[in-house]
Amino acid sequence: xxPHHFLPSFPWARYSKKLIHRxxxxxxxxxxxxxDAAARGMRLAIGKEGEIHGGHALCLYLLVDESDGVIADAxxxxxxxxxxxxxxxxxCELLIRKNHDQARRLSADLIDKQAHDRNDSQAFPNxxxxxxxxxxxxxxEAVNTCMDIPLSDNYIVTPVISINEGGGGYPxxxxxxxxxxxxxxxxxxxxxxxPYIELDAGGIQIIDFVNEKxxxxxxxxxxxxxxxxxGSTLSAIQQILRAKISPDLVVTxxxxxxxxT
Numbered sequence: 001x002x003p004h005h006f007l008p009s010f011p012w013a014r015y016s017k018k019l020i021h022r023x024x025x026x027x028x029x030x031x032x033x034x035x036d037a038a039a040r041g042m043r044l045a046i047g048k049e050g051e052i053h054g055g056h057a058l059c060l061y062l063l064v065d066e067s068d069g070v071i072a073d074a075x076x077x078x079x080x081x082x083x084x085x086x087x088x089x090x091x092c093e094l095l096i097r098k099n100h101d102q103a104r105r106l107s108a109d110l111i112d113k114q115a116h117d118r119n120d121s122q123a124f125p126n127x128x129x130x131x132x133x134x135x136x137x138x139x140x141e142a143v144n145t146c147m148d149i150p151l152s153d154n155y156i157v158t159p160v161i162s163i164n165e166g167g168g169g170y171p172x173x174x175x176x177x178x179x180x181x182x183x184x185x186x187x188x189x190x191x192x193x194x195p196y197i198e199l200d201a202g203g204i205q206i207i208d209f210v211n212e213k214x215x216x217x218x219x220x221x222x223x224x225x226x227x228x229x230x231g232s233t234l235s236a237i238q239q240i241l242r243a244k245i246s247p248d249l250v251v252t253x254x255x256x257x258x259x260x261t
C-alpha cells in the first residue's frame with residue numbers, strides 16, 4: 001500500500017459541480033454601506049463571524065425592508081477556504097425575498113441541497129461542514145438586529161418538522177381562517193418545496209384552496225414538461241404538506257399549466 005492511500009483527498013475533488021461553479025463565479029460578492037441602504041429605503045443588517053488571523057472570516061450584508069422584514073438583497077465578503085465562499089454565495093441567494101424569521105431558520109442542509117448534483121450525494125464534504133455553520137452564525141447575528149421589524153400580517157411561522165419523523169401537522173390548523181391557511185401553505189411551499197423544484201429550473205404556485213382541504217397548484221418552467229409533475233413530484237409535494245400542515249390535504253395540479261405533448 002502506497003503512502004497516498006493514507007491521505008484524504010483534497011476537498012475540491014469532492015465538491016459538487018454546482019458548488020464548484022458557485023465558487024468560481026459567485027453572484028453575491030460585495031458589500032452595502034449605510035448610504036446604500038438609505039438610498040433604497042432599507043435597513044442594513046450586518047453579521048460577522050470568524051477572524052482573518054484564524055484563517056477564515058465572513059461578513060454578511062443584508063438590506064431589509066422595514067415595512068415587512070423581507071430581505072431585499074444580500075452580499076458577502078469572505079476570507080478563507082473555497083467552501084466558505086460557496087456556502088456564503090448560496091446562502092445569499094436563499095435569503096433574498098425571505099423575511100427575517102425565515103432567514104434565521106435557514107439550515108446547513110438546505111444550503112447543501114441547493115448545490116446538489118444528485119439527491120444521493122452531498123455538495124459539501126463533511127470535513128468542510130464547519131464553514132456552513134460559520135455562515136449560519138453570521139446570518140443569526142445579522143438577523144438578530146432586525147427582530148424589532150414587524151412581519152407581514154399574513155405571515156405565520158411554520159413549525160420545523162422532519163418528514164422522517166412522521167410530522168405532526170400545524171398546531172391549530174382547523175381554527176385558522178381561509179386567508180391564514182393560504183399563508184401557511186405559501187410559507188411551507190416557499191421554504192420546503194420551491195427551493196428544490198427551482199434546482200431543476202421549475203416552479204410552483206398556488207392557484208386555489210377549495211373546501212378547506214384541496215390545494216390546486218400550477219407548475220412553471222421545466223415542471224410543465226416533466227412526466228413526474230403528476231407522479232413522483234406531485235406525491236412528494238403532497239407528502240410534505242400533509243406532514244407539516246394537515247393529513248387531510250389533497251394536492252391537485254392545474255392540468256392546463258402542463259405542456260401538451
